[in-house]
Amino acid sequence: MELVWYALLGLFLATYLVLGGYDYGVGLLLARGATEERRRAALTALGPFFLGNEVWLVAAAGTLLGAFPTLEGELLSGFYPAVFGALVGVVLVTAGVQLRSRPHGASARAAWDRVVVAGSLLAALGWGALLGGLLQGLPLHADGHVDGVAHLFTPFVAAVALAMLTLVAVQGATFLTLRLPAAGAASLARVARRLVPVALTAVAAATVLGLLSDRVRAAVARPAVAVLLPLALVVALLVARAALGQGRSGVAFTATSAALALPVVLVGAALWPRVLFSTVDPAASLTVADGAASEPTLSLLGWLVLPLVPALLGFQAMCWWVFRGRTDGRAPVYW
Secondary structure, three states: OOOHHHHHHHHHHHHHHHHHHHHHHHHHHHHHHOOOHHHHHHHHHHHHHHHHOOHHHHHHHHHHHHHHHHHHHHHHHHHHHHHHHHHHHHHHHHHHHHHHOOOOOOHHHHHHHHHHHHHHHHHHHHHHHHHHHHHHHHEEEEOOOOOOOOHHHOOOHHHHHHHHHHHHHHHHHHHHHOOOHHHHHHHHHHHHHHHHHHHHHHHHHHOOOOOOHHHHHHHOHHHHHHHHHHHHHHHHHHHHHHHHHHHOOOHHHHHHHHHHHHHHHHHHHHHEEEEEEEEHHHHHHHHHHHHHHHHHHHHHHHHHOHHHHHHHHHHHHHHHHHOOOOOOOOOOOOO
16 A cells, blocks of 8 residues: 555656646746746746646645654655755745736846746756755654754765756756747757756766765665666666657657656666665664555545546646647736
């Protein structure tokens, strides 16, 4: 039962990174110095999906709180700077996108756009730092106490955070190639193709630092998974770049979505059966079974979540079906 819930938690987190990834990627692209018209076009393309994408973060948080209460407590205490930064970023993006059109002055709108950019930057770096910190381990003691936050400020965690930032930027640009009118999509396809080598470099740097890190090697229970999944991520990015060059935006977006989901799969599979590795006392490491709620609680939650997952998937599929295709002059202006 714990494995099922662990997989479900991974599904919610991966889906959130994929869908929220293009939210933050579009937010980052607002910093390109585009005109007000182009910024409005980008946000209009994002509009129908924006708030719905954050539902997956709520689902992941609810699963963590209900099915893994022990993990939730130790996770937040051990990685609170990364989680806090990411959540501040989410709030800033949400507020900035929805408030930018309230003022009539161009300078005020530009200020809100900078808030969106800053929030997108914080969210991408925060979630990346969390994943890197999980893969590296933390100074967790048997009583659940974590020594400080210095474990988050390492070259490996920084490299993973930067890699996540580049993957989010690629995802945002690729998403816009699907949604903007053909003329605007062509320029974004060129931007996305130029960003892919940057993402490949960042992923390669994070992988090399992970291989050289004693902490990461000690935390990883399945080295083969930790090597093969980064290779799969590289392949996904290469497929995306080739597809962008051929004008196949759908294939490219599928590939970049896989690239954003793979880090979650990597962390979950490489650490299993542990979920938090203790760098000071390996015996104090938290396993998935130890972090989960009791069997009756998981069974009860299962009956509650049984209709939830199809409803979430159905809602997402409906949004993409209803708002499929490119925006045009008839598209409603959301923000």
